[in-house]
Amino acid sequence: MPISEDTVGLHPSPAQLRWQQAGVAVFFHFGLNTFAGVEWSDGTLPAASFDPTALDARQWVAAARIAGAQHVVLTAKHHDGFCLWPTATTEYSVASSPWRGGDGDVVRELADACAEAEMGFGVYLSPWDRNATCYPDAAAYDDFYCAQLTELCTGYGDLVEVWFDGAGSAGREYDWARITGIVREHQPGAVIFNMGDPDIRWVGNEDGLASDPVLYVADWTPNDVHTDAVLGFAPRYLPPECDVSLRHGWFWHPFDEPKTVEHLLGIHYRSVGLGANLLLNVPPNRDGLIDRTDLAVLEEYSTELARRFGAPLEARIIRRDAGVWDAEFADQVEIDHLELAEALDAGQRVAAHRVLADSDVLCEGGTIGVRRMHSFTERAVRRLRIETDGIDPVLRSVRAFRTGVAAAPDMPTVAEYRAPEADIIVM
Template sequence: MTTDPLRPTPGQLAWQQDRMGVFFHFGINTFHGKEWSDGTLPASSFDPAELDARQWVRAAQLAGAKYVVLTAKHHDGFCLWPTATTDYSVASSPWQDGRGDVVAEVAQACREAGLKFGLYLSPWDRNAACYEDAAAYDAFYLAQLSELCTRYGTLHELWFDGAGSEGRVYDWARIGAVIAELQPQAMVFNMGPATIRWVGNEDGLAEDPVEYVVSSTAVSNYVSDSETLDEEAYLPPECDVSLRPGWFWQPAEEPKSLEHLLAIHYRSIGMGANLLLNLPPDSRGLIPDADLARLAEFRAELDRRFGKPMEARLTDLGDGEWELDFGREVLLDHVELGEDLTEGQRVARHSILGKDGEVLAAGLTVGSQRLHAVVPHRARRLRVQLNVDAARLAFARAYDTGGAQVPVIEYTAPTHRPED
């Protein structure tokens, strides 16, 4: 942390307050049991007979998401909208006799439901004949980005995946100019004119500290010209993870267990990061029943644990110490803190003290939200000690979850699944 921390933009703060979004990985791979494909799978195989974008969005709402990110184009180059740039798109498929537009349907469903809408546009394109000609492909890619930025309303997030782009330099200055002109409010994920960054693994897990000011977006397996920043920047992280083992639907796979999802919640949102949970529609164009059932189970347990917060009145006691007053004696086993980030992230270390001064919990950063499980404790007041007097708390809450356990899941080295 710097002594005079960088301040977030209002858009970054609003994005952090969303806490959770949903990814939809859907495309030509869905119909071939693949995670990555090489751009040669026939467009004629894309035919989701029962596609229902409203059902997808209902699933996102069930999960508790505030925004959606759709894979408009994955690495294979197949486009989910009728683009003028290539024949490799829904316009060449039998779905809706070639007149369909998946991006438009999901955008409309999000608008109807009040969810924010974002898009993933892979820079790597294994179908485009012009890909090896950097100048020609830059123009091709800018045309695709411009179509997406002008046809589907306000975009909340633009997601750029660096996989497959090792050693490739894209024209990020021109890409950034298009975004600045057409979708200036959009959060930009990890590449080019980034305003948010990758957490560093695909397991949805953050580590303590979760720092919002960084000097690099460089992480294993993501190599791009945007890795080393010219100067430090405020870039809060997003934790991406799939409900299933793969990103695209595979008929033999099952959703993660409830315990696994809870562990992800504690280690992403509970650490001060955002969570982007992938829900892959199947070849019918629907979120599978088993996935919906697991999401309902997940939502019910989160509501049971955290649906009845006990809000504390905050008093700044000076010297980095704050009093939390619940107005009455309460029984609690979880405490959630939020830092006032309007002046930047300042808390690098904190502790929560019980009524007799004992340490109930301690950690490094607080950020937009920090969740601690504690030994069940009965008190009216708690104290929080922060490492600097200039830091301010925005809120504090306590929960009585009945002694709910905190599942522990370790993450593995970040990988992209190879072609099957």
């Protein structure tokens, strides 16, 4: 919803604000699909095919750290219904696989690795289940699903994010009040993605791309997998998350390749750089490791981000008038990127902004939010003037960078950054 008197009173909860400030998380899609060479299996693949003989959750967490993540999200159960923990609800789990002699628990190993590395941990639990025989019985499946969610919310420490995927559930009504109530009761510090009683919402594509303006208040209306009784139609504070895979597919496949570093940088500018959050999928391979090719790309991407943005020049902010500030640097500096940040404690309030250097418009745009990055041709400046439109906005920080990059690529459309289509086949 556009920023107005009706939206400015809606502000982030402490959990939402922590999540927004973190900026980047890593997704791990892993399961039977990894071993079958498919993206969506139908719940009939044998549990015995799951056998990642070299699985190392510490290596996954190290890869997430390289990618700049503050937390990770694991597909504890995808649409096929196979559970990566030894659940009491079904035999279709790691307990029926040869991995670790049937005594393994991927969720436990990753949760422990995250705790050891002080990395946040989250879980994805697909509502759609193509294996559960009780799925056609809505009430019975709600009991089944809530039992699984309770296991995850009570057995693995604090969760940062709980991800509910709406795929496959068109026309299905789940007991969202009960489901999200479990998260609220056992994991009050977690944000809920996009379903039930959410805290964060989907950006609308799987290419990792937001667009200006990035609005944090949405008129959240139930769709065919939401229930009117739970959500109503009121505006709510719902910042967007941009999800995208490092590869074309969400699961690792031997014929697939990671995106280029330039592609990842473009995604960074169009997600984190616009004030949204980025959830980058890095799929473990059949050995249970992050592929060396993927690690190499992540290392190069991380190195370039650090080179560009690792040495910020902080400006002193002086308020001149309502919505107008001067940003002063200690000395004259040469810069080609500028990052603005808005104080969000009282909600999102900047609807548009422009930055002037010596009366010239250096850069301009719509929302600022938790962070907003601009690039431009290198310019020597000592003082900048920042003008904003909105309702009593508060500027939190101004940081500048000299990257040597004349300007970021033109902001791409979703189609321009979409990976070429590829058939996902059984290998």
